[in-house]
Amino acid sequence: MNATPASSAAARPAPQAPEPLLQVRDVSLHFGGVQALSGVSFEVKQGAIVAIIGPNGAGKTSMLNVINGVYHPQRGSVTYKGVTRSQMQTHEAARQGIARTFQNIALFKGMTTLDNIMSGRNTRMGVNFLLQALYLGPARREEMEHRRKVEDVIDFLEIQAIRKVPVGRLPYGLQKRVELGRALAAEPDLLLLDEPMAGMNVEEKEDMCRFILDVNDEFGTTIVLIEHDMGVVMDLSSRVVVLDYGRKIADGAPDDVRANREVIDAYLGVSHGSAT
Amino acid sequence: MEATASRSAARAFPAQTFPARTFPALLQEQCRIRGSRVAYREKEYGIWQSYTWEQVWTQVRELAEGFAALGFGRGDRICIVGDNRPHLYWGMLAAQCLGGVPVPLYQDSIEREMQFIVEHAEARFALVEDQEQADKFINIKAQCPKLEWVIYRDPRGMRNYRQPYLLGYEAVRERGRAFAGEHPQHLEREIAQCTEEDLAVICYTSGTTGRPKGVMLTHRNFAVASEDLIEYERMHDENLIAYLPMAWVGDFGLSFALALAGGYTVNCPENGATVMADLREVGPTVFIGPPRIWENLLTSVMIRMDDAAWIKRKLFHFFVGRAVALEKARERGRAPSWTGRILAALGGALVYGPLRDSLGLGRIRIAYTAGEAIGPELLCFFRAIGINLKQFYGQTEASVYVAIPRDGRVKSDTCGPPVPWTEVRVSESGEVEYRGPGVFKGYFKNPDATRAVFDGDWVKTGDAGFIDRDGHLKIVDRVKDVSRLTDGTLFAPKYIENQVKFSPFVKECVCVGQDRSYVAALVNIDPQAVGNWCERRNVTYTSYTDLAQKPEVYNLIAEEIAKANRTLAGDEQLRGAQIHRFLILHKELDADDEEITRTRKLRRGFISEKYKDLIDALYSGARHVTTQTKLTFEDGRTALVKADLGIRDVKCAA
Numbered sequence: 001m002n003a004t005p006a007s008s009a010a011a012r013p014a015p016q017a018p019e020p021l022l023q024v025r026d027v028s029l030h031f032g033g034v035q036a037l038s039g040v041s042f043e044v045k046q047g048a049i050v051a052i053i054g055p056n057g058a059g060k061t062s063m064l065n066v067i068n069g070v071y072h073p074q075r076g077s078v079t080y081k082g083v084t085r086s087q088m089q090t091h092e093a094a095r096q097g098i099a100r101t102f103q104n105i106a107l108f109k110g111m112t113t114l115d116n117i118m119s120g121r122n123t124r125m126g127v128n129f130l131l132q133a134l135y136l137g138p139a140r141r142e143e144m145e146h147r148r149k150v151e152d153v154i155d156f157l158e159i160q161a162i163r164k165v166p167v168g169r170l171p172y173g174l175q176k177r178v179e180l181g182r183a184l185a186a187e188p189d190l191l192l193l194d195e196p197m198a199g200m201n202v203e204e205k206e207d208m209c210r211f212i213l214d215v216n217d218e219f220g221t222t223i224v225l226i227e228h229d230m231g232v233v234m235d236l237s238s239r240v241v242v243l244d245y246g247r248k249i250a251d252g253a254p255d256d257v258r259a260n261r262e263v264i265d266a267y268l269g270v271s272h273g274s275a276t
Numbered sequence: 277m278e279a280t281a282s283r284s285a286a287r288a289f290p291a292q293t294f295p296a297r298t299f300p301a302l303l304q305e306q307c308r309i310r311g312s313r314v315a316y317r318e319k320e321y322g323i324w325q326s327y328t329w330e331q332v333w334t335q336v337r338e339l340a341e342g343f344a345a346l347g348f349g350r351g352d353r354i355c356i357v358g359d360n361r362p363h364l365y366w367g368m369l370a371a372q373c374l375g376g377v378p379v380p381l382y383q384d385s386i387e388r389e390m391q392f393i394v395e396h397a398e399a400r401f402a403l404v405e406d407q408e409q410a411d412k413f414i415n416i417k418a419q420c421p422k423l424e425w426v427i428y429r430d431p432r433g434m435r436n437y438r439q440p441y442l443l444g445y446e447a448v449r450e451r452g453r454a455f456a457g458e459h460p461q462h463l464e465r466e467i468a469q470c471t472e473e474d475l476a477v478i479c480y481t482s483g484t485t486g487r488p489k490g491v492m493l494t495h496r497n498f499a500v501a502s503e504d505l506i507e508y509e510r511m512h513d514e515n516l517i518a519y520l521p522m523a524w525v526g527d528f529g530l531s532f533a534l535a536l537a538g539g540y541t542v543n544c545p546e547n548g549a550t551v552m553a554d555l556r557e558v559g560p561t562v563f564i565g566p567p568r569i570w571e572n573l574l575t576s577v578m579i580r581m582d583d584a585a586w587i588k589r590k591l592f593h594f595f596v597g598r599a600v601a602l603e604k605a606r607e608r609g610r611a612p613s614w615t616g617r618i619l620a621a622l623g624g625a626l627v628y629g630p631l632r633d634s635l636g637l638g639r640i641r642i643a644y645t646a647g648e649a650i651g652p653e654l655l656c657f658f659r660a661i662g663i664n665l666k667q668f669y670g671q672t673e674a675s676v677y678v679a680i681p682r683d684g685r686v687k688s689d690t691c692g693p694p695v696p697w698t699e700v701r702v703s704e705s706g707e708v709e710y711r712g713p714g715v716f717k718g719y720f721k722n723p724d725a726t727r728a729v730f731d732g733d734w735v736k737t738g739d740a741g742f743i744d745r746d747g748h749l750k751i752v753d754r755v756k757d758v759s760r761l762t763d764g765t766l767f768a769p770k771y772i773e774n775q776v777k778f779s780p781f782v783k784e785c786v787c788v789g790q791d792r793s794y795v796a797a798l799v800n801i802d803p804q805a806v807g808n809w810c811e812r813r814n815v816t817y818t819s820y821t822d823l824a825q826k827p828e829v830y831n832l833i834a835e836e837i838a839k840a841n842r843t844l845a846g847d848e849q850l851r852g853a854q855i856h857r858f859l860i861l862h863k864e865l866d867a868d869d870e871e872i873t874r875t876r877k878l879r880r881g882f883i884s885e886k887y888k889d890l891i892d893a894l895y896s897g898a899r900h901v902t903t904q905t906k907l908t909f910e911d912g913r914t915a916l917v918k919a920d921l922g923i924r925d926v927k928c929a930a
Binding site (some may be wrong): 147148151152154156158160161163164212217218222 | 320321322323433434435436546547549550553
């Protein structure tokens, strides 16, 4: 919680151009005959908020899955924190500081908000199973330390009132927030958000936007998000990557991307000749 | 009243002789008497963090020195905005140490409302809780040239704010420590200069009509009122929970003044949504809630009982029925029979005790309700299950307390006898008036209003009421709201509304009838209770508006109003003022729309203006009416809502 935000220039007197935290180079992924991604390259700078957009089936979720090691691309490479891996496993990704949320909420429905967020600390638990089961000294100290972190997250997301409520009983918007909480509990350097605002009403969206900006601002967390609401994308992100049928068709500042002919066509499905 | 004097000798705790009755002096006194005992608790990060009196003194001292370093001086005003936080209470104390005056504001006020008070109070300082409140001050800063410093407690989200007038709470303490190094005697000198006659606070009344007025109250007002209250209620080492808006004088009176005078512990809940859970953990001994809090409690109990297993439900209804009957008999002065006593004991073990505990009111010695009249049935329910709930009558202008019932002599429809330190009389026009040491100094920068409210040293309350045979004060309505129907029948809208509002399904009710031939009502349903009722009957609905217009809901409310009519029929004077027709509003009355005040009092004038089309329809014989209403969101944006509302006749009792 005391990470220095890379974006705040005031904190460091002579900042160098921030090193890309993540580089995706020429990534291609296919499942049998289906080409999910073909030759996608882009980079994410330290402290940035990058949005990946595109029509349904464009390969956005596949891209996230490649980044955190769920899928292994047939071609190309992913460089994270300067280390290039051809095959990263998901648990390695988690340990390296990549956390994510899912398009369809993937929480433990029967567990409380507190326990769900605690599960986000999983990779950081060092004490062995036996000590934990017996709740001996080191395990107790560790648990208290983790609980403190979790409480920070609960305070940050303003979900104190649902601390002890099983998440299955919560409304959808709050479940999404709990899921973000679980990702934050891992104290990630890179946060992958898969449609964090899908199915939310305007008020919930505004809340979520504020939390995403706050996360980026307070903890300096780099964020890659997939989102359909263009208003949200334009407000949040410093850079937008557009995918269509597995290809990258645009990459740049939100306003440039919005004006991009190819992007408009991809979204509206207009053939090139007739568009004005 | 004679009884009080003799009883006061038996005060249980060390007799407190207050050297100077100012809050800084009281703080130092408490620090000396019970320095290492807990003064404040705040739930943060899921844990109750405690602060002893000594720690509080350190905080207040450093903060005061920090204020001084920033140029805060005698007579300066500081706005205090936020949820109930110890740090904000300390900010008040720090300002008072320097001879300054805290001005607490409602934390849910929109910018325009805040701007008026900040400007009117000519506040140079503001102490705010967090980014949300700081944003409001940043936006109104340009219009408030006198405002110099905005100090925020919670730094979250404030990292990139570059406004030169923003300062963090810890940074102020930092400056305070440095300042103390250079001027070691400054604070002590300032505290020594404080007198009882200095202003301790300016409370802006929420104002059912017109602009809010700043009520100036002195240290002496509150010190005397608190001291006498302690004696009157025989309080000793109480545990309080501070959850009502800090700008409400009731919170200032209890969570601040009383706690400092008595050395009691104040607990601040985690946030507004966790109050009920925190209540259970704190187990307060003194608790205050306006009627709506008690209504909510009863509603939540009833909903839970409806969903409970049949045996629990049967037990609950049987024992609560017995208890209510017993309580009513007690009120009439009848001693309970032996079977009654045995059943009460059994009920205590099986129902009332566990119920009190689950509400978090297991340790309550004194529970208060104030601010609005409470339905007698509601009061009776809580008293029946063993909570010593008392309705008192108070005013901001009186340093809160005017009349408080004595333990064991509570009547469900009165506010008890006038407190010993205040005299009460009823004027010829039926208006309640009082005088005593709690009476305020006047309205800040508003001599006209001050002149209008005083009659010699008597303060006019604007409330119509009378003293009954037992010497208890009974409030009927606002003087200006009491009127007559065309046939001359007395029409006291609030009295009728309260009868309707006792229904758990009705959240708010507005009665109209002045210069009309009959009384009609606009009703706000309670979405939680009605929603639950509908669910159990398989009535589906989408939004609040949809729910409000269900024919089933209209039937339900018609029945509830008919019940209220039967009660009214029992009163000779009010028999003619039964409700003939009603409609259910498509939106909840909201302070953001200026329909009610921040303390949830109806702004009748505004409502009758705004819903003129609906009121006309109520008297036109129409079966339904189409209307368009403007909604204001919390951030000040507005939207238009269109709805078609049904109108229904109700049976009147003979």
